[in-house]
Amino acid sequence: MEKGLLIVLSGPSGVGKGTVRKRIFESNDVDFEYSISMTSRGIRPGEVDGVDYFFKTKEEFESLIQQGELLEYAQYVDNYYGTPVKYVRETMEKGKDIFLEIEVQGAGQVKSKIPDALFIFLAPPSIGDLKERLKGRGTETDEVIESRIAKAKKEINMMHLYDYVVENDEVDKAVERIKAIILSEHLKRERIEMKYRRALLELEEM
Ligand code: 5GP
Numbered sequence: 001m002e003k004g005l006l007i008v009l010s011g012p013s014g015v016g017k018g019t020v021r022k023r024i025f026e027s028n029d030v031d032f033e034y035s036i037s038m039t040s041r042g043i044r045p046g047e048v049d050g051v052d053y054f055f056k057t058k059e060e061f062e063s064l065i066q067q068g069e070l071l072e073y074a075q076y077v078d079n080y081y082g083t084p085v086k087y088v089r090e091t092m093e094k095g096k097d098i099f100l101e102i103e104v105q106g107a108g109q110v111k112s113k114i115p116d117a118l119f120i121f122l123a124p125p126s127i128g129d130l131k132e133r134l135k136g137r138g139t140e141t142d143e144v145i146e147s148r149i150a151k152a153k154k155e156i157n158m159m160h161l162y163d164y165v166v167e168n169d170e171v172d173k174a175v176e177r178i179k180a181i182i183l184s185e186h187l188k189r190e191r192i193e194m195k196y197r198r199a200l201l202e203l204e205e206m
Contacts, residue, residue, distance in 0.1 A: 005097040010107035011122035012155045016168045021101040023175045032097035041079035072109035111161045118185050121162035125169040
């Protein structure tokens, strides 16, 4: 059976990854599973253990790292975040796609372990008029502008690891673009050609 796709949605902090991911899974036409992450951060009001995250203590998290239970992990604002490897593996083996929404360091680790996964970079809304955004209204100090430029440079430097860039100008539009990317990934000639070749081989062997 053909393995499922590993889909990684990542991008700079504050870009709205969580909101976009939640909206994707709210729609009833998605045919892929969400990989629930582990974290050592405290549970927020309204969050449910095992739904939003698997909440762990720092010690528990560190021992899971030691045991090789994580596909990737990162420290972000003093807390650990990571992807349990077992569910990802099992889902892909079943032929189902699995969707990760993680920050950029973790996405880099996935890229080096599983380079043929599908990497989608969620970009800030105004990347199209980057210059205007960076210059601001002309009221910012040089320092503010410089730090914005430095941040934008870092963000753009990370893009080369990714297959697609989706601007998050509107959540619904970003969601539609991401679904379209996943659909076209499934229609790639490389993926489909193999199925036909296998079918022909089976016929020849009959
Ligand atoms: P929050 O604490 O706001 O839920 O998440 C903070 C950041 O952690 C977000 O950028 C989110 O994408 C990222 N994150 C969530 N789960 C994981 C994970 O399993 N691995 C990594 N590397 N980052 C994660």
